[in-house]
Amino acid sequence: MAEVGKSLHGTLFGQKTKGNKCKSCDYPLEIYEIDFRKNKKMLKCQRCGLYHYYKKDFVGKWKLQKVVKPDLQR
Numbered sequence: 179m180a181e182v183g184k185s186l187h188g189t190l191f192g193q194k195t196k197g198n199k200c201k202s203c204d205y206p207l208e209i210y211e212i213d214f215r216k217n218k219k220m221l222k223c224q225r226c227g228l229y230h231y232y233k234k235d236f237v238g239k240w241k242l243q244k245v246v247k248p249d250l251q252r
């Protein structure tokens with residue numbers, strides 16, 4: 179029970195206090211695409227355009243999977 183409370187606390191406060199930031203330039207990321215079926219989301223850096231792929235793990239936390247340069251998308 180204590181672990182459930184702890185993870186819930188982390189989810190509630192983690193999202194409010196600090197947003198996701200770019201691994202390259204530390205600029206805030208904007209949501210580019212979310213796939214709720216696959217529990218995946220894609221964020222894009224507002225400054226350098228770097229794509230950040232996140233996947234939700236079994237406790238419902240978003241984890242960074244990979245970072246892709248915009249050039250490689252095309």
Ligand SMILES: [Zn+2]
Nearest residue numbers: 200203223226
């Ligand atoms: Zn960036």
